[in-house]
Amino acid sequence: xxxxxxxxxxxxxxxxxxxxxxxxxxxxxxxxxxxxxxxxxxxxxxxxxxxxxxxxxxxxxxxxxxxxxxxxxxxxxxxxxxxxxxxxxxxxxxxxxxxxxxxxxxxxxxxxxxxxxxxxxxxxxxxxxxxxxxxxxxxxxxxxxxxxxxxxxxxxxxxxxxxxxxxxxxxxxxxxxxxxxxxxxxxxxxxxxxx
Numbered sequence: 464x465x466x467x468x469x470x471x472x473x474x475x476x477x478x479x480x481x482x483x484x485x486x487x488x489x490x491x492x493x494x495x496x497x498x499x500x501x502x503x504x505x506x507x508x509x510x511x512x513x514x515x516x517x518x519x520x521x522x523x524x525x526x527x528x529x530x531x532x533x534x535x536x537x538x539x540x541x542x543x544x545x546x547x548x549x550x551x552x553x554x555x556x557x558x559x560x561x562x563x564x565x566x567x568x569x570x571x572x573x574x575x576x577x578x579x580x581x582x583x584x585x586x587x588x589x590x591x592x593x594x595x596x597x598x599x600x601x602x603x604x605x606x607x608x609x610x611x612x613x614x615x616x617x618x619x620x621x622x623x624x625x626x627x628x629x630x631x632x633x634x635x636x637x638x639x640x641x642x643x644x645x646x647x648x649x650x651x652x653x654x655x656x657x658x
Contacts (some may be wrong), residue, residue, distance in 0.1 A: 467564050470638055478497045478533065481496060495600060501529065506590075515625055518585055528574060529589065531571075534561070573605050590624070591623050591624055598616045598635060601619075
């Protein structure tokens, strides 16, 4: 069993090599990887779950694994997805193959199903976190010279379901991505030269 688990984990590592292809339409030459996206989505999902009174660990686990199938089928941006019939079924089949023979496989498959179908509160929160991560990333891209990414931000705002996600989205749109560190530096400068 340890060999099967080792192979599974090596496969999951390939998410580092899969880029979020949709960002290339905005002119982003080197978009984030699916692994980077999954980490930030899991972080957002954990926070959203706490805000919504849901199981934060379950939401984070959903988001850690939600894009696993992309190791084998790649990341499909919205334009490519139009031409792929039964994309959800394909992803389910891929994950079934990836999880085959793993004791914990059915648990991950169930988490993916809840996420994909929004069949539980946690699944709805996880989907919102997945979208919200893209809005946060889009905000950073807009601020660094890629204004077309505003389209992602706007579309995410329309797709969110939970009140907490809507509140975070609104606050994010009214903020600058550097606020968190600029404020700290300004506080230090008020006391004299920054060291």
